[in-house]
Amino acid sequence: MTQYLDFEKPLSEIEGKAEELRAMARSDAKMDVTKEAAALDQKARDMLVQIYKGLTPWQKAQVARHGERPHCSDYISALFTDYTPLAGDRNFADDHAVMGGLARLDDRAVMVIGHEKGNDTRSRIERNFGMARPEGYRKAIRLMELADRFGLPVVTLVDTPGAYPGKGAEERGQSEAIARSTQACLRLGVPLISVVIGEGGSGGAVAFATANRVAMLEHSIYSVISPEGCASILWKDAEKMREAAEALRLTAQDLLKLKVIDRIVAEPTGGAHRNRDKAIEAVGAALSEMLGEHDGMTSDEIRTARRTKFLTMGSKGLAA
Structure with missing residues (x-):
């Protein structure tokens, strides 16, 4: 059953009526509802197009967080072959919010690393809702350095509300681990390609996305802070998240204009969760092209191009 977002309520009513008609027809073989159901289906498709044509930044944030969107594990299982997971930071523990390992993409050997949120209550708790602890970033550093040693391109899939802010994470050097991971991205002598597949939250995302090419799915978000967190700081009221989302310029469309990202990967109408296979296929095509x-x-050319990209980011705006 589709999980409808708040702004999709009119759509849910139409699709619900169509399903009711079909259920009635299933219980009564003499009843023919083909035309009525088809008309409702067409009305729902038209409404879906109209709704997603004019999403606000806050609505895009809701779509980016949708529980049925494909997650990192879905992309890895669908796009990569010979995936061999690698675990642990060789220091403290294995962080299940970060997954990664050796794999092949279109028969090209790569290292793939990403945030995993989980897809049900048990897995979300196990994965800490995609919020990495220091050992997660140190695992990512270990895998990036391994890839660099063997000349393997690195692919990162970003989907996190942000780094975990708990007491234990801070005691184990959360900010230092994030900074070291960002530094490791800049030092790589192999291509680093990153795609924001859902949420790109704060330094937790930058630590994986300081890349040669950064792409975002059409309805994903990428920001220094969540809209709720921003609203709590600026207005002392988390309910101002809609205004915060507008101010943060966190959509893929805004970030492409600002040249923070390099491309937008189109999603199926209604978001990646409505046609997971098509969304995953689009990401796979973008990854292959960017690699x-x-x-x-x-x-040296790869490293210099990456560093130049980030050092010059925003320079035109400052000059103006």
Whole structure:
């Protein structure tokens, strides 16, 4: 059963009526509701297009957090072959909010790393809702350095509300681990390609997305803080999250204009959760294309291009 968001209520009523008609027809073989159901289906499709054509930043944030969106594990199982998971930071523990390992993408050997939120209550608790602890970032650093040693491109899939802010994480050096992971991204002599598949929250996302190419799914978000957190700081009221979402410029469309990201990956109408296979296929095509853009480049060229990209980011706006 589809989980409808607040702004999809009119759509849920139409689709619900269509399903009711079909249920009645199933219980009474003499009843023919084909035309009526088809008309409702068409009305629902038209409404879906109209709704998603004009989403506000806050509505996009809701879509980005939808529980039925494909997660990192879904992309890995669908797009990558010969996936061999690697665990642990060789220091404290294995953080289940971060998954990664050796794999092949279109028969190209790569290292894939990503945040995993989980898809039900048990797995979400196990994965800590995609909020990595220091050992998660240190695991990512270990895998990135391993990839660099063997000349393997790195693919990162970003989907996190942000780094875990708990007491234990702070005691084990959360901010230092995030900074080291960002530094490791900049030092890589192999291509680093990143896709924000849901939420790109704060330093927890930047630690994986300081990449040669950064793409975002059409209805994903990428921001220094969540709209609720921003509203709590600026207005002392988390209910001002709609205004905060507008001010943060966190949508893929805004960030492409600002040149913070390099491309937008189109989602199926109604969001990635309505057609998971099509969304995953689109991400796979984008990953292959972005990796291909770095074929023939030397390690120094790859590293210099990445550093230049981030050092010059926003310079035109400052000059103006």
